[in-house]
Amino acid sequence: xxxxxPDMERKExxxxxxxxxxxADLPPISxxxxxxxxxxxxxxxxxxxxxxxxxxxxxxxxVIDATDxxxxxxxxxxxxxxxxxxAWADSQMPIPGIGAGLIANGFLPRPxxxxxxxxxxHQNAYYDLIVGITGADGGLAESGSIVLTHGPNRSRMASLxxxxxxxxxxxxxxxxxxxxxxxxxxxSLTRSVNLVVISGPSRTGDIxxxxxxxxxxxxxxxxxxxxxx
Amino acid sequence: MSAYRVAASADFxxxxxxxxxxxxxxxxxxxxxxxxxxxxxxxxEANGGQVHWAVDGEEANAIIRQIADENDVRTVVKSKSxxxxxxxxxxxxxxxxxxxxxxxxxxxxxxxxxxKPSHIIAPVLxxxxxxxxxxxxxxxxxxxxxxxxELTQMAREHLRREFLTADMGISxxxxxxxxxxxxxxxxxxxxxxxxxxxxxxxxxxxxxxxIVPTFGDASAVLEVLARAxxxxxxxxxxxxxxxxxxxxxxDGPDAFHVVILDNGRSRTLGGQEAExxxxxxxxxxxNICPVYREVGGHAYGFTYPGPIGAVVTPSLKGLDEWHELPxxxxxxxxxxxxxxxxxxxxxxxxxxxxxxxxxxxxxxWLTFAIGRYATAATHPRQFRMLLKAGGVVGSMMAKDGWINxxxxxxxxxxxxxxxxxxxxxxxHARWKARHGA
Numbered sequence: 001x002x003x004x005x006p007d008m009e010r011k012e013x014x015x016x017x018x019x020x021x022x023x024a025d026l027p028p029i030s031x032x033x034x035x036x037x038x039x040x041x042x043x044x045x046x047x048x049x050x051x052x053x054x055x056x057x058x059x060x061x062x063v064i065d066a067t068d069x070x071x072x073x074x075x076x077x078x079x080x081x082x083x084x085x086x087a088w089a090d091s092q093m094p095i096p097g098i099g100a101g102l103i104a105n106g107f108l109p110r111p112x113x114x115x116x117x118x119x120x121x122h123q124n125a126y127y128d129l130i131v132g133i134t135g136a137d138g139g140l141a142e143s144g145s146i147v148l149t150h151g152p153n154r155s156r157m158a159s160l161x162x163x164x165x166x167x168x169x170x171x172x173x174x175x176x177x178x179x180x181x182x183x184x185x186x187x188s189l190t191r192s193v194n195l196v197v198i199s200g201p202s203r204t205g206d207i208x209x210x211x212x213x214x215x216x217x218x219x220x221x222x223x224x225x226x227x228x229x
Numbered sequence: 230m231s232a233y234r235v236a237a238s239a240d241f242x243x244x245x246x247x248x249x250x251x252x253x254x255x256x257x258x259x260x261x262x263x264x265x266x267x268x269x270x271x272x273x274e275a276n277g278g279q280v281h282w283a284v285d286g287e288e289a290n291a292i293i294r295q296i297a298d299e300n301d302v303r304t305v306v307k308s309k310s311x312x313x314x315x316x317x318x319x320x321x322x323x324x325x326x327x328x329x330x331x332x333x334x335x336x337x338x339x340x341x342x343x344x345k346p347s348h349i350i351a352p353v354l355x356x357x358x359x360x361x362x363x364x365x366x367x368x369x370x371x372x373x374x375x376x377x378x379e380l381t382q383m384a385r386e387h388l389r390r391e392f393l394t395a396d397m398g399i400s401x402x403x404x405x406x407x408x409x410x411x412x413x414x415x416x417x418x419x420x421x422x423x424x425x426x427x428x429x430x431x432x433x434x435x436x437x438x439x440i441v442p443t444f445g446d447a448s449a450v451l452e453v454l455a456r457a458x459x460x461x462x463x464x465x466x467x468x469x470x471x472x473x474x475x476x477x478x479x480d481g482p483d484a485f486h487v488v489i490l491d492n493g494r495s496r497t498l499g500g501q502e503a504e505x506x507x508x509x510x511x512x513x514x515x516n517i518c519p520v521y522r523e524v525g526g527h528a529y530g531f532t533y534p535g536p537i538g539a540v541v542t543p544s545l546k547g548l549d550e551w552h553e554l555p556x557x558x559x560x561x562x563x564x565x566x567x568x569x570x571x572x573x574x575x576x577x578x579x580x581x582x583x584x585x586x587x588x589x590x591x592x593x594w595l596t597f598a599i600g601r602y603a604t605a606a607t608h609p610r611q612f613r614m615l616l617k618a619g620g621v622v623g624s625m626m627a628k629d630g631w632i633n634x635x636x637x638x639x640x641x642x643x644x645x646x647x648x649x650x651x652x653x654x655x656x657h658a659r660w661k662a663r664h665g666a
Contacts, residue, residue, distance in 0.1 A: 006281070006282070010280070010282050013491065017262050017498070020499035020503075021261065021263055021499075023500075024259060024498050024499060026260055029253045034443045035446065036449065037247060039242075041241075041242060042242055057465075113479045120393070120394055123393040124393050127389060127393060140463075142241075142462065145463055150478065150481070152477035152478060152479070155480055156426050156481060160423060179452060182445045186444055189409040189469055190409055193470065193471045194426075194471070194478075196469065197467040199462065199464065200465050202419040204335075205459075207358055207361055208358050208377060212381040215384070216420045216422075217419025217423075
């Protein structure tokens with residue numbers, strides 16, 4: 001598919017780079033072993049720091065007992081007047097029964113499969129979604145971020161298109177920082193083709209540097225941290 | 230912006246060590262760039278993506294036009310990317326009859342008004358909410374508003390349909406991870422995620438120097454990037470894309486292409502300004518630069534403004550056309566202090582100035598004048614005579630203490646500002662008269 005002969009182009013391209021790198025006038029550096037740099041971030045309590053920092057970036061954070069997760073999700077749905085939602089499959093959520101429970105309470109799930117052959121039809125139906133519900137595979141205490149890895153039964157759109165994103169994060173999955181996540185879960189970029197680190201609601205300062213939430217992604221992010229408080 | 234930045238760094242105990250680490254990662258990668266590029270390309274292909282090699286902008290644009298053509302692409306959404314500005318991709322695709330929509334709010338406004346961005350991360354810093362309100366009322370056919378939140382909502386509604394129906398999404402990339410074949414996109418608005426999720430084809434255009442070896446190395450750079458750029462601990466969305474959707478994935482693009490661009494970078498890498506390729510495009514040097522703050526982004530004449538641009542532009546595009554840009558600096562060094570990867574920009578401004586002079590890019594009269602000055606400055610008697618003459622002539626030209634019209638090349642100065650009248654008798658003469666020699 002590429003223009004010309006890709007193998008030759010690769011070889012010539014890299015040959016030029018090799019030649020240039022061999023004469024590059026670069027400042028000397030101390031020897032580096034590739035990998036994450038982990039230092040002491042002085043975090044006494046991962047959960048407390050996560051809550052503080054996620055709140056800092058305008059997430060609505062609640063630490064709840066896992067058994068309250070369904071009720072909490074329902075009350076968020078009610079808060080925004082939503083009767084439909086887009087979610088990860090129940091099998092992908094950190095605790096069972098959220099989707100089934102929502103349906104039992106009269107809420108309607110939107111299909112999360114976007115088949116390649118009928119992409120536009122399915123995506124256009126997402127235009128005015130209000131609530132998306134996902135799990136989370138990690139929390140980053142230092143930046144108040146949540147980490148989502150995508151794959152089968154895990155809709156990327158669920159944390160992206162709706163006005164409101166509700167994420168269920170087990171407290172045990174909170175680590176210090178992005179570097180700590182990368183060091184402890186190096187396989188996470190090969191196991192799935194999409195990983196996203198989310199730090200608060202979508203925002204912009206483009207108009208006179210005035211902070212506005214909800215440009216293209218969710219305007220509100222609710223993180224329900226499942227602990228045993 | 231700078232107040233935010235201080236706040237976000239103050240509570241991060243590893244800031245200085247992380248900067249050192251990020252710098253080492255970038256320099257180490259540059260020194261071994263061919264190896265890491267080869268590894269990255271092979272890994273992208275192993276993940277089901279396609280890699281294209283572009284020597285210059287023209288080639289990159291041709292490759293992307295061909296991908297569009299072969300896949301019946303009519304509409305394209307773009308997330309903010311400096312490198313596609315550099316190669317003027319939009320113009321090329323529009324000429325081929327495609328519809329291109331910029332989706333970063335600032336870039337969208339720039340595109341609607343037919344303007345150019347003035348800042349790396351805040352492209353419409355030069356426009357007011359009133360300008361934007363009128364623009365939207367006119368182009369989007371909406372009621373007039375001057376409220377940033379309302380204007381943002383209008384753009385959200387307008388662009389959402391574009392995202393959901395576009396055939397192709399084009400993004401840049403902040404970093405590319407060699408050992409996993411991953412491109413990393415950092416945005417606050419979410420347009421980077423939408424561009425790489427909704428359309429059936431995703432094309433990433435990357436400058437060949439964007440590489441880092443591993444996920445851990447990328448983390449070190451990401452931990453300093455947002456802090457330096459906007460004062461956030463991390464940007465809202467850090468999106469890691471390693472290929473097209475896999476079997477069983479419910480959404481995501483069906484095809485993933487990476488266009489790796491040289492466009493002068495290998496020449497830069499082989500020369501005295503190689504270190505500039507360590508730049509992570511955070512914009513910190515712009516915000517801090519006294520010259521940038523006076524003249525603004527457009528004055529730099531090319532995609533990359535500010536101190537970074539004063540080095541990158543002549544280095545990538547050659548001194549023939551751009552030899553004046555390295556003078557757009559006071560060499561105060563604020564940019565080195567602000568740079569998260571501590572790039573020594575003033576040093577490179579000096580190597581560029583020196584090359585511009587030895588390559589004969591200075592105008593003849595200036596070379597002559599500097600030569601005369603060098604002689605005079607090393608001959609005190611001559612120097613004093615010149616000062617005396619200058620005092621007399623200058624005073625003759627002055628009116629009310631100011632010279633507002635100097636002859637010959639002096640007119641370049643007085644065309645824009647007045648020159649204070651020199652003392653009729655130079656200081657040394659007055660000192661001598663008062664205290665004796």
